[in-house]
Amino acid sequence: MSTFTAKTVDEAIKKGLSELNLNKDNSKINIVQNSRKGFLGIGKRDAIVEIDKIVTSQPKQVNNDEQTNNNSKSEAHFDEETKVKTKSRKDANEEAIEDLIAYLAPIVKELGIEAKLDYEVINRKFARINFQTDQEGILIGKHGLTINALQSLAQIYLNHLGFSRLLIQLDTADYRHRRVETLKKLAEKTAREAVATGQPVYLDPMPSFERKVIHTQLENSSHVETYSSGRDPYRSVVVEAKII
Template sequence: MDGVEAEGRTVNEATEKALEQLGLTRAEVDIEVLSEGRPRLLGFRGEPARVRVTPKPAPPPPQRPPAPAARPEAEYEDEYEEGEEEELPQELRRPPRPAPTPVPVDAADVEVAVNVLKDLIRLMGLEAEVTAREPITAGDGIGMIQAVLDVEGEDLGLLIGRRGQTLASLQYLLNLIVAKQTNKRVAFGVDVDGYRRRREEALVSLAKRTASRVRGTGRSVTLEPMPPNERRIIHLALADDPNVMTVSIGEGEGRKVAITPTR
């Protein structure tokens, strides 16, 4: 199988897209970072991160369904509509992905990340407490990050922004700085006053309701477009449901999750 190149706002996002194209996990591929990209800050145009992902040599795997092409404010569950029923082509259907495994944690890296995040928040003129913990759920980023940095304080809405966009930029900037200070690739998640946990609960509820609708009607339902981290929550929320499958379809900011009955 040939490798693929993919772009995203972050190296992790680009890697996830490439893995989805290949239908493989991180353990099954070699990842080459072509460009770490540059975030859009203070009105200046950013550049996407770009990676090349190549499958590792392995014995021929069992036959599997073809993978689809390529694979954050209202913050509550009514932000996304449940979508319209439709029939999906058979080639877009696939089994759910396996549950993620924890990422090894380096205590020294975590300490650096906590201190960098405190400095960034202070530079924004805000006061907050920062604590680190292990990722537990898909919304935390389990299987993708080393630790979640929880930020707590008063009047921290500025750190979240519309639909979590400022929070996403803050997380990207944090990882960029920590990577330069530690001279290694790192991945840390940032949550502010439990925002990501509330979003995850809302998305899981949406996924379960929609799956129930799909089971009842026997027809596929496509959700509204979502960013990669939220699509991942939908996928994992339904990974153990034997009656439905999920697949990401579309391109760019229009990418969305379709939930389809198993046949």
């Protein structure tokens, strides 16, 4: 199988078919790598395709035993293809995260933060990048402002690469876990305040994943109810007493 490279997949295929003197009907085309325009000049790459000639053979009569054997082979081949596709998705996710790290690293350095970035792909829809640094406070920022901004930027970058279904979480020094516990306590404290005053309490603006913690913590409360108000990035949770 011959490999061809060009700025786009279509150009690579056209180039390969021309050089091999083939057309799409009598060739097998495998897209090894899609092209990327990059984001702010980072992550740009060409498309790569593999092309091979399809060799046709004359059909032959097969007996029942041979047919059963062929069916078993087809099922085994299908299972193998499924494994390859699953593995390819995992590899693609890991490659996207590595591109993301290459994008984030210079940004973090420009903030004056020395950090080592490690990643873990949890599943097909979720991955985590952890920053190992002695400057956690600067990286996190007040109320998580800096790390949340970096996380939003990271998600935008993944969307740009075509991985909008892959959610990313940035963390350092177990900040995310500690923040969740803080938000749960804030939810309970705010609920008591709303009941005591009889007035709705507006919390500071938060990203959606932090607002969800507040909503979840109070969703079964018989005394208060919650809803979100405003537009991102200034959307916040409102806690108010239920009217009985």
